[in-house]
Amino acid sequence: MRLVLAPMEGLADDVLRAVLTSAGGYDWCVTEFVRVTTTLLPHSSFTRLSPELKHGSRTASGTPVRIQLLGSDPSMLAQNAAHLALLQPAGIDLNFGCPTPLVNRNRGGAALLDEPELLQRIASAVRAAVPLSIPVTAKMRLGIEDTDRALDCALALEAGGVQELVVHARTKADGYRPLVRWEWIARIREAVELPIIANGEVWNVADYRAICAATGCADVMLGRGAVADPLLARRIRNGQEDESTDADWEEIREMIAVFWTRVQAKLTPTQSPGRLKQWLGMMQRSYPQAEPLFRAVREARRAPEVSEELESHGVRLDNADAPHDCRQKRNRTAPGATHSADVTAV
Numbered sequence: 001m002r003l004v005l006a007p008m009e010g011l012a013d014d015v016l017r018a019v020l021t022s023a024g025g026y027d028w029c030v031t032e033f034v035r036v037t038t039t040l041l042p043h044s045s046f047t048r049l050s051p052e053l054k055h056g057s058r059t060a061s062g063t064p065v066r067i068q069l070l071g072s073d074p075s076m077l078a079q080n081a082a083h084l085a086l087l088q089p090a091g092i093d094l095n096f097g098c099p100t101p102l103v104n105r106n107r108g109g110a111a112l113l114d115e116p117e118l119l120q121r122i123a124s125a126v127r128a129a130v131p132l133s134i135p136v137t138a139k140m141r142l143g144i145e146d147t148d149r150a151l152d153c154a155l156a157l158e159a160g161g162v163q164e165l166v167v168h169a170r171t172k173a174d175g176y177r178p179l180v181r182w183e184w185i186a187r188i189r190e191a192v193e194l195p196i197i198a199n200g201e202v203w204n205v206a207d208y209r210a211i212c213a214a215t216g217c218a219d220v221m222l223g224r225g226a227v228a229d230p231l232l233a234r235r236i237r238n239g240q241e242d243e244s245t246d247a248d249w250e251e252i253r254e255m256i257a258v259f260w261t262r263v264q265a266k267l268t269p270t271q272s273p274g275r276l277k278q279w280l281g282m283m284q285r286s287y288p289q290a291e292p293l294f295r296a297v298r299e300a301r302r303a304p305e306v307s308e309e310l311e312s313h314g315v316r317l318d319n320a321d322a323p324h325d326c327r328q329k330r331n332r333t334a335p336g337a338t339h340s341a342d343v344t345a346v
């Protein structure tokens with residue numbers, strides 16, 4: 001079983017990655033996408049999105065971080081991948097799933113899913129440009145409007161030499177609707193030799209079991225579910241039931257304190273509240289305790305007001321340490337919490 005924290009633009013930045021991986025359970029995570037167009041990007045474009053590159057391409061708790069590239073020009077992607085490889089990333093992932101109109105207008109992400117031959121050219125150009133010690137992987141949706149070319153795309157990426165393939169079980173047209181086509185992941189898995197990582201609509205341990213049963217995959221990428229339940233990967237790994245305990249919520253409160261401290265250090269006092277609201281808003285799905293907290297900070301416009309509300313709801317900010325310290329503290333009480341860092345070979 002391998003569990004991967006999904007790339008989520010505007011949500012899973014370095015701060016959230018550090019906090020979520022500090023709870024343990026993840027084998028690696030993937031950054032938000034770096035857009036490659038017609039230029040060779042400076043190293044700062046990669047390190048801005050992934051400061052982890054300066055720390056061995058790992059989060060503070062030791063989870064490897066792979067960098068995601070998005071683009072449509074095989075040669076530019078290859079040149080940028082080679083340049084990125086000098087920073088020794090834990091892996092390079094190619095995005096063929098993003099449904100955003102702006103990205104798609106520029107022929108990137110899911111827009112390429114009706115051109116399997118182009119996917120193959122991109123994959124092989126990037127693979128050839130990057131040392132073999134660095135995994136090159138890809139993430140795809142099932143198609144643009146329909147699933148007609150899903151198998152062709154997966155076969156093309158395999159022929160292009162990607163090492164692993166994440167399949168998000170939706171077409172671009174499906175957007176993020178709850179409908180999810182796990183059966184297509186099974187079909188792709190049967191058609192290729194590549195290791196397939198299943199993705200889409202896993203919110204709890206029962207969903208994890210269901211996606212494994214439906215797809216035949218044991219490796220799963222967790223997206224929004226990982227944000228809604230910051231302990232989800234660990235729960236899955238431990239086979240823990242979904243009901244959360246008071247101790248779980250206590251641990252999450254500590255994670256919120258670390259997150260808030262880190263977000264304030266990164267953003268301005270007017271930008272930072274939005275990030276916390278975004279996380280708490282999503283957490284309400286898994287934790288009823290997040291609801292009063294979300295309501296309390298919802299109206300706050302500036303960071304000091306948010307801090308006040310958090311403290312009055314029992315989130316202690318005075319000793320909110322870096323995620324690394326958070327992990328060390330937890331290791332004493334939760335053996336196995338650092339599984340991700342220990343088992344991963346990238």
Ligand SMILES: Cc1cc2nc3c(=O)[nH]c(=O)nc-3n(C[C@H](O)[C@H](O)[C@H](O)COP(=O)(O)O)c2cc1C
Binds near residue numbers: 095096224
């Ligand atoms: C806010 C948000 C941003 C996303 N950004 C990316 C991205 O940058 N690259 C990518 O490959 N997928 C991106 N995705 C898709 C997720 O990685 C994942 O495939 C999708 O959310 C389905 O998984 P889930 O049902 O577990 O959330 C994004 C999803 C969300 C919700």
